[in-house]
Amino acid sequence: MYSIRLLPLSGSSSTELELPPDASIGEVLQRARASLGCDPKTRLQLLFEDRLLQMQETLATLGLPDPPFQVDLQLLQQPRLVERIDRQTSDFQRVDVGICGQREAGKTSFLSQYVDHRFYSDRFGNVMPTVRFANLRVEKEDSMVPVKLFLYDLPGSCAHWNAGEDPRMFQRQAAVIFVADLETLRLDEIQRLLDISAPKTFSERVLVGNKADAAAPGNSEEAEAFATAQGLTYFEASAKDHESVDVVLRHTLLAVMDKLELHLTPVGRNGADTPPERSRCEVLQRARASLGCDPKTRLQLLFEDRPLQMQETLATLGLPDPPVQVDLQLLHLQQPGLVERIDKQTSDFQRVDIGICGQRGSGKTSFLNQYVDNRFHAERVLSVIPVDFKITNLRVEKEDCMVPVKLVLWDLHGFHDTWNGVRATMFRRKSAIIFVLDLETMQLDEIQHLLDISASETVSKRVLVGNKADVAAPGNTEEAEAFATGKGLTYFEASAKDHESVEVVLRHTLLSVMDKLELDLTVFRSDRALAPDPPFQRSRCALQ
Structure with a gap:
């Protein structure tokens, strides 16, 4: 038997496991998750000699001495993976999320920022529900599930369309996001939508205080207290500045996937999705040039033990205003490039x-x-x-x-x-x-x-x-x-x-x-x- 010592990158106390040579890395991670009591939304990965181990590898393939022998593996804990893809090429899970809320709260701008990464300053006068979708791959139980996320832009309290007369707009949704305007807060409109949607059971209900960049004094505290009283998860966001937009949708989607029994839809041949541009990480480019890294070596940055995504910017890390020194951990991962x-x-x-x-x-x-x-x-x-x-x-x-x-x-x-x-x-x-x-x-x-x-x-x-x-x-x-x-x-x-x-x-x-x-x-x-x-x-x- 091998004695496996798991060393968190944060420097916290290690965990020891006993496993046979034919144990896979997937089995090691299952034992680690049970031993540590990790949040299901936390993704676990193992590093050995700075190489990211794959789930199907076994301890016997790592070139270790014969057991008994102590093996030190670094344990990387990170949020579950949600990846955007151009289009679905295999059977997928459909997830429907409704977005509704206060009149002029910026619901459509919020949705557009997530789907298109664009903010439209013009006001949208929706008179009926509209739908947008995004193609994703979402981690669930150590596998990546293709997901077509349908986002329904449900009208709020609009003079052209009385939301109170048709609760059927919530019929298909697995989750609902209520958007309040932190500049002109009117919680009575949110309460009305809560009452309409009450007969429907959702996997997750979220209240988003939008326009956090222009919030009136006291409105943030009042909105958070309202969310707590109603049993809603609360976030503050700014569709204009793209602040916390991805965070809200990521949380909502993962909450749905945790409770969902998969029922895949066969992939169709119709329709063409516009491929989003892949962002390039300037910090990693500069680091690669400065260090002269082998092109086969993939670089990964950690900030407070969280792996950073390529499209993130330094401004989104919640740092003090510059000038300020930022310490990032740099991992050299000997893994093949992406195909x-x-x-x-x-x-x-x-x-x-x-x-x-x-x-x-x-x-x-x-x-x-x-x-x-x-x-x-x-x-x-x-x-x-x-x-x-x-x-x-x-x-x-x-x-x-x-x-x-x-x-x-x-x-x-x-x-x-x-x-x-x-x-x-x-x-x-x-x-x-x-x-x-x-x-x-x-x-x-x-x-x-x-x-x-x-x-x-x-x-x-x-x-x-x-x-x-x-x-x-x-x-x-x-x-x-x-x-x-x-x-x-x-x-x-x-x-x-x-x-x-x-x-x-x-x-x-x-x-x-x-x-x-x-x-x-x-x-x-x-x-x-x-x-x-x-x-x-x-x-x-x-x-x-």
């Missing part, structure tokens, strides 16, 4: 070509199909043309920014009777080559032949994948790994059938290429901006 899938490119992009070739019948095409389509075809795919390709659209992290990438994966013919000649031209203009080997019926001479043919081409990365790891013959795994080491290839084992390590192989290969690549973006054609990329189908080869 995100997107539906289509909407701006200039970097093209990356990767060739996949290998032993006859090794499952090259199945390996490619699993990555692109997340599907495994049990029937053997018999290629009668030398080259085929598929395309996937991505955004890849490079030097603290996200680069649009069109990844072209070439399914290069192996050894087959119908096409006898393996040509060096197949490997031309490839940034990397993945050689696929069958661990069940291993034929290393075929891999050696392909290595000899491709030797004249300069590529950023060569990878050997031992496929069919689920049915590997005894000794083949060790022989394949020794072969890869002798040839200077990076070695992975995978199973296209079980989708095991397929993503890992392509992610490693792509990031290795991006590290060495000088960006040369392909101009996005605006005349195709409204047309989606063609569906992934077997394409005709351009090589004749």
